[in-house]
Amino acid sequence: MAGLSQGQVAKLLEMHRPTISEIEAGNRRVSAEELSRFAEIYDVTVPWLLAETAEQLETDDPRLQLAARELAKLKPDDLDRLLRLLASMRGTDSEGEGNS
Missing domain, CATH: 1.10.260.40 (lambda repressor-like DNA-binding domains)
Incomplete structure (x- = not known):
């Protein structure tokens, strides 16, 4: 809303x-x-x-706002897996990129 x-x-x-x-x-x-x-x-x-x-998250893009709301609902292990998937899609390693 x-x-x-x-x-x-x-x-x-x-x-x-x-x-x-x-x-x-x-x-x-x-x-x-x-x-x-x-x-x-x-x-x-x-x-x-x-x-x-x-x-x-400071953005006017409703897709990113929706993504942020959905990410906040994930279990920690699922979020870690998703971050690794995103890193592999970008071709980078997610380790050491400030995700805690």
Whole structure:
């Protein structure tokens, strides 16, 4: 549900729009339940919401956004296998490329 307005998110979360604005600005703490509901609305994981900004995918390409959401749902072993497959498709070794 990307591209929602603050008003739409507020309605989905049964909050007031200024509350959403305060959360976005970092001026209001979010409860665990609220965080879970945000993740559900935006179809991302809670850890993704908590990640540092530099680690979050910044792209306007909806295919990459979809891929990131799906990757976040993989088990660690499956993600490792997929990274090795991608590396072999590029003809490079995935070891030592910063994937932890």
